[in-house]
């Protein structure tokens with residue numbers, strides 16, 4: 001079965017076709033970053049308008065790229081939430097109308113679950129149950145997953161998300177948006193241990209995270225510097241090292257306590273090479289299977305929506321109603 005998936009929860013228009021028979025995916029991703037850069041952040045109204053402009057041509061291009069006819073599509077999926085109301089509505093209206101006109105099943109998926117299931121786009125098949133860590137621009141969640149739609153949240157951020165901490169520091173250093181890739185590029189030329197940043201909630205018996213204190217500490221440090229190229233590299237290095245250590249300790253403890261045999265790292269920040277390598281090493285030492293989507297499928301994309309939708313449709317779960325409804329807030333433990 002070929003499933004068409006679209007992701008429009010924020011500022012990326014992602015479209016993909018996932019084939020459940022061959023486990024292959026074709027996808028196209030269009031980023032609106034150039035539109036929002038000049039405003040220093042995402043402007044929701046501009047985001048929805050651009051999704052409207054791009055979604056149809058992108059699907060046409062995708063069909064051409066996959067050498068597929070519209071009639072070959074047997075099911076449709078869209079991101080129902082969480083995300084920006086207007087952006088979500090564009091994807092939902094487009095896909096629901098298409099599915100209705102073709103008389104094929106359709107399903108709205110949770111963006112956070114889709115991030116995890118993107119790990120199944122690679123050849124190593126993902127098995128339940130698993131311990132999962134979602135690190136993105138808007139979320140930091142440590143969860144236990146027992147099956148499709150069955151999540152228990154162990155911990156989350158008390159304030160800023162990890163990606164937000166990368167993005168805000170990058171803005172402070174004048175490195176633009178998104179901040180994560182820029183920080184990690186500059187960190188490569190940074191001296192280790194020039195700065196000693198606090199490790200929030202270190203040593204506490206909690207699975208929660210907190211990053212706003214770290215962000216403030218970095219801000220105060222940056223204000224005292226001339227911001228030379230080397231300063232920027234050293235700050236980036238210290239921030240990345242601190243974040244990786246905080247996450248490593250939390251994951252290590254959760255794996256030891258909960259005794260899962262599989263671990264999934266997902267979300268935009270999972271594209272960070274240092275974090276991937278460190279958590280892979282932690283898993284290897286604890287004899288836990290490590291899963292993480294390919295770097296291109298860590299950040300928002302249509303493939304994660306197509307594969308998640310495909311799993312629900314294969315289980316005969318679809319949304320037959322004609323109503324177009326989205327959920328800008330949709331916690332993972334309320335699926």
Ligand code: KG4
Nearest residue numbers: 136137138163178179180268269272299300
């Ligand atoms: O999952 P995502 O595309 O969007 C949300 O659902 O939030 O994540 C975007 C976040 C941004 O904060 C971005 O800075 C971060 O992922 N990111 C990275 C890297 N690539 C993207 N953070 C650290 N290192 C990276 N290489």
Ligand code: ZN
Nearest residue numbers: 136268299300
């Ligand atoms: Zn995301």
